[in-house]
Amino acid sequence: MKRHLGNILALASALLCCACFAPAAAAQAEPCRLERAVAPDYGGVMLGMKPSELARMFPGSEDLQKAAQAPADPAEKPFVASLGGLEMGVRREQFGDVSELLLTFLGGTLHRIDVRYRQPVPWRQVLEFSEQASKRLAVPLDSWGDPSSDAEKHSRVLDCRGFSVVVRLDRNGPSTLSIVDTAAAGQGAAPAKTEPTPPKPRPRKKGKTG
Numbered sequence: 001m002k003r004h005l006g007n008i009l010a011l012a013s014a015l016l017c018c019a020c021f022a023p024a025a026a027a028q029a030e031p032c033r034l035e036r037a038v039a040p041d042y043g044g045v046m047l048g049m050k051p052s053e054l055a056r057m058f059p060g061s062e063d064l065q066k067a068a069q070a071p072a073d074p075a076e077k078p079f080v081a082s083l084g085g086l087e088m089g090v091r092r093e094q095f096g097d098v099s100e101l102l103l104t105f106l107g108g109t110l111h112r113i114d115v116r117y118r119q120p121v122p123w124r125q126v127l128e129f130s131e132q133a134s135k136r137l138a139v140p141l142d143s144w145g146d147p148s149s150d151a152e153k154h155s156r157v158l159d160c161r162g163f164s165v166v167v168r169l170d171r172n173g174p175s176t177l178s179i180v181d182t183a184a185a186g187q188g189a190a191p192a193k194t195e196p197t198p199p200k201p202r203p204r205k206k207g208k209t210g
Contacts, residue, residue: 036162072108
């Protein structure tokens with residue numbers, strides 16, 4: 001009788017443990033099902049836009065004017081337009097907390113958006129940063145990958161079907177939010193296994209810094 005009672009208690013304990021851990025495991029395994037066609041915008045800036053469209057949004061940007069005049073050539077290297085506070089001033093409501101906006105064009109369309117924030121930022125950890133990014137961009141909070149870190153940064157990646165969102169906290173440096181078109185890079189819907197590195201901006205002329 002005692003042995004039978006002991007087996008019942010052991011079984012009940014095992015079932016309770018399974019019930020406790022099952023929701024957490026399910027949450028970790030939930031994939032992002034958003035398609036490239038519904039990739040989020042940032043302040044009206046969307047993947048796939050043409051340089052001419054963005055030049056109209058930010059008429060003070062010399063980089064965007066130059067990109068708009070250049071012929072679209074898929075064989076050309078990526079072109080990075082760097083916008084500071086002066087260029088973004090026409091859309092201060094959307095970019096008031098941004099110190100620099102980097103726009104990478106590939107084959108004549110916008111392939112990547114990098115948003116670097118002014119210091120100080122309202123988050124202290126990459127988990128807080130990803131939570132704020134999910135709210136701002138309306139992307140799933142429970143689909144982010146595990147946080148990663150190295151000697152230079154803390155980061156977290158949200159891989160969806162044809163695009164990725166990345167949050168990155170550089171040690172003693174800026175906080176960067178990136179939206180990347182993985183489909184345009186020839187990766188299709190496959191998730192980005194590693195966090196992409198933000199592009200280095202070209203040297204800026206005096207008077208263009210934010």
